[in-house]
Amino acid sequence: MIISVDEAKEWLRVDHNDxxxxxxxxxxxxxxxxxxxxxxxxxxxxxxxxxFCLVLVADWYENRELVGRVSDQVRPIIQSILTQLSYAYxxxxx
Numbered sequence: 001m002i003i004s005v006d007e008a009k010e011w012l013r014v015d016h017n018d019x020x021x022x023x024x025x026x027x028x029x030x031x032x033x034x035x036x037x038x039x040x041x042x043x044x045x046x047x048x049x050x051x052f053c054l055v056l057v058a059d060w061y062e063n064r065e066l067v068g069r070v071s072d073q074v075r076p077i078i079q080s081i082l083t084q085l086s087y088a089y090x091x092x093x094x
Contacts, residue, residue: 002031002044003053011054012061023057030056038086052081 008023009015030053035041042049059074070078 001027002034002042002046002049003027003057007050008054008057012058023061026057026060027053029060034082034085037082040085042085046085048081048085052078052085055081 005020005024005027008027009020012023014023031042033056034049034052044050055074055077056070059071063071
């Protein structure tokens with residue numbers, strides 16, 4: 001697990017528990033997106049992977065009709081982080 005529901009709720013500024021299941025679903029989808037995009041598995045020790053998941057969860061939470069896609073507003077951020085995570089992982093494992 002890269003981020004927890006509580007971490008996501010803090011990032012989203014959500015104070016209630018009504019949407020915990022939906023937020024968990026978004027977290028799972030973000031983590032799967034990251035794995036599919038990089039071919040690598042990350043955990044909570046990677047701060048950049050955490051930021052990636054938080055940004056993607058927030059984008060999908062705020063734009064619920066876009067779940068599974070990235071909005072135009074965050075696409076450059078997501079691409080930049082994915083590139084960094086792919087490069088950093090490759091150089092760390094060399």
